[in-house]
Amino acid sequence: MRAAFFTGQNLPLEISEIKKPKPVKDQVLIRLHYAALNHRDLWIQQDSVPQQPVILGSDGCGVIEDVGEEADPLLVGAEVVINPSLFWGNNPIVQGDTFKILGYPDAGTFSDYVCISKKQIFEKPEHLSLEESAAVPLAGLTAYRALFSKARLRAKEKVLITGIGGGAALWAMQFAVAYQARVYVTSSSNEKIEKAKALGAIQGFNYTDPEWTQQALKEAGGFDIVIDSAGGPQFSKLFDLMMPGGRIAIFGRTAGNIPDIPTRLLYWKQISIHGTTMGTRDEFLSMLDLLESRNLKPVIDQVYSLEQINQAFERMKTANQFGKIVLKIK
Incomplete structure (x- = not known):
């Protein structure tokens, strides 16, 4: 073989x-x-x-x-x-x-x-x-655990998914849209943002634009959940975007280590940060059930x-x- x-x-x-x-x-x-x-x-x-x-x-x-x-x-x-x-x-x-x-x-x-x-x-x-x-398998399971087991998504919540285009980010977007969340995305590519909108995202923001966080706040007013797979220097900007009681789930490091976190915003807004990796057998089965029940591809x-x-x-x-x-x- x-x-x-x-x-x-x-x-x-x-x-x-x-x-x-x-x-x-x-x-x-x-x-x-x-x-x-x-x-x-x-x-x-x-x-x-x-x-x-x-x-x-x-x-x-x-x-x-x-x-x-x-x-x-x-x-x-x-x-x-x-x-x-x-x-x-x-x-x-x-x-x-x-x-x-x-x-x-x-x-x-x-x-x-x-x-x-x-x-x-x-x-x-x-x-x-x-x-x-x-x-x-890997991307679907990772996204499912991040969105549901860790961030505890509820219908109608506002979700920001960073770095749209990779497998896990796209699954997170598709799961959230299917769950009737209001989904927004970021990317360095306007073309990817348009593709994400065609799949159900409400709006997207190009993170190479220095003003992207102000645009996101103006457009969405803040987010209940952020699903991040990058980390890196941009991570600290997410705290300005979070609603009080917001949840961040992170499962990747494509942009490297996180240099700093605005501590006051973290505790004053009572923001939760959840690291997550892969998932359990039960979560894998639940993820497959979600795919079939919502006819997701x-x-x-x-x-x-x-x-x-x-x-x-x-x-x-x-x-x-x-x-x-x-x-x-x-």
């Missing part, structure tokens, strides 16, 4: 032929049809030094081809999507010490096949294609073949994407 290996920091992924894995115990062997990229995969390539070559990739959808001795043989032939949140633990509030995300250090989905516990598979949503289903930016995986990552590096970057494997 083919697999794309991460062999060293800032090196292109190498596609090699390896032996197909065999499922054991409660594992299933999935013939992957599609996988999808996440910024996590890019950060691993930029920040990590692997001890040995490893197959990256957290998102995948395909068909079960074989099962281990503790898995039901009737699963063979099922179209499934993979939950990449592994070994969360028993506390829904925070992941345990054994928590991992599929695709590093364990072998991930940038390959023809993957073996994984039957506990991590869910039936593909009926209204989604295999390609669309591959664009759901992912936004897909471009589709590449497995052999074009390094081109796909170059696309991600440009930050021009609007939606998920998907790999066609079969």
